[in-house]
Amino acid sequence: xxxxxQVRPAEAADAKGIxxxxxxxxANPAVNVTAERVAEVGLDANTVLLVADRGAEVIGTALLSMxxxxxxxxxxxxxxxxxxxxxxxxxxxxxxxxxxxxxRIALERECSKIMLFSSVSRTDAHRFFMRTGFQGEHKRGxxxxxxxxxxxxxxx
Numbered sequence: 741x742x743x744x745x746q747v748r749p750a751e752a753a754d755a756k757g758i759x760x761x762x763x764x765x766x767a768n769p770a771v772n773v774t775a776e777r778v779a780e781v782g783l784d785a786n787t788v789l790l791v792a793d794r795g796a797e798v799i800g801t802a803l804l805s806m807x808x809x810x811x812x813x814x815x816x817x818x819x820x821x822x823x824x825x826x827x828x829x830x831x832x833x834x835x836x837x838x839x840x841x842x843x844r845i846a847l848e849r850e851c852s853k854i855m856l857f858s859s860v861s862r863t864d865a866h867r868f869f870m871r872t873g874f875q876g877e878h879k880r881g882x883x884x885x886x887x888x889x890x891x892x893x894x895x896x
Contacts, residue, residue, distance in 0.1 A: 744794050745792050745793070745794060745799070745800075745833070745834055745837050746792070746793050746794075747790055747791070747792050747800075747837050747838055747840075747841045748790065748791060748793070749782060749788060749789065749790060749791075750778050750781070750782065750789040750790065750791045750801070751778065751779075751782070752775035752776070752778050752779040752782075753775065754778060754791050754793075754798050755773045755774055755775040755777075755778045756773070757791070757793075757797065757798025757801075758773045758778065758789075758791065758798060758801050759771060759772070759773035760798070760826075761798065761799075761800070761801050761824040761825075761826060762801075762822060762824065764824055764826065764827060765822065765824045781803075786805060786806040786807070786808075786816075787803070787804070787805045787806070788803075788804045788805075788845055789801070789802075789803050789804075790802045790803075790804070790838060790841055790842070792825070792834050792837055792838050794829070799825065799826040799828075799829045799834055800824065800825040800826065800829065800834045800835060800837075800838050801822060801823070801824055801838075802820060802821075802822065802823045802824075802838045802839075802841075802842055803820070803821045803822045804818055804819070804820055804821075804842050804845060804846070804854075805818065805819045805821070806818050806846075806849050806851060807819060809852070811852070812852050814850075815850050815851065815852045816849060816850070816851050816852070817851055817852050817853050817854070817855065818842075818845075818846045818849070818851040818853070818854045818855070819854075819855050819856070820842060820854050820855065820856040821856065821857075823835070823838065823839075823856070823865070825838070835868055835872075836872065839872045842854065854874075856869065856874065857881045857883065
């Protein structure tokens with residue numbers, strides 16, 4: 741880990757820094773990270789919101805969620821989302837430090853795998869994920885956004 745970076749669980753006070761990073765990730769005016777939600781996520785035993793900080797500045801983040809599964813007895817799998825490193829700090833080892841902590845947590849929690857999705861246009865991120873051991877050629881990801889969910893009432 742670079743000596744200037746500390747990777748740790750996010751705190752409520754990190755909310756604005758995380759929001760700034762998310763705005764680098766997506767151009768969506770609805771992005772709104774609140775201190776209350778960051779604190780709430782911090783209380784969830786199956787979710788870890790990490791930040792990489794440099795002093796008082798949040799320069800990277802990643803969200804790791806453990807999902808219960810039945811395929812391998814009690815082994816969960818993990819889903820990694822919203823991995824972002826500030827543009828000015830890319831290539832300095834910040835992302836690698838975040839990924840090491842993600843893997844440490846996944847091992848500690850006995851996860852069978854870590855899955856992530858990445859926008860097809862983020863080719864630099866894809867190269868980074870492959871350098872850190874992720875494979876993109878074995879599975880295909882699908883996504884359905886809320887705005888496309890069925891609106892018909894359930895037939896149950």
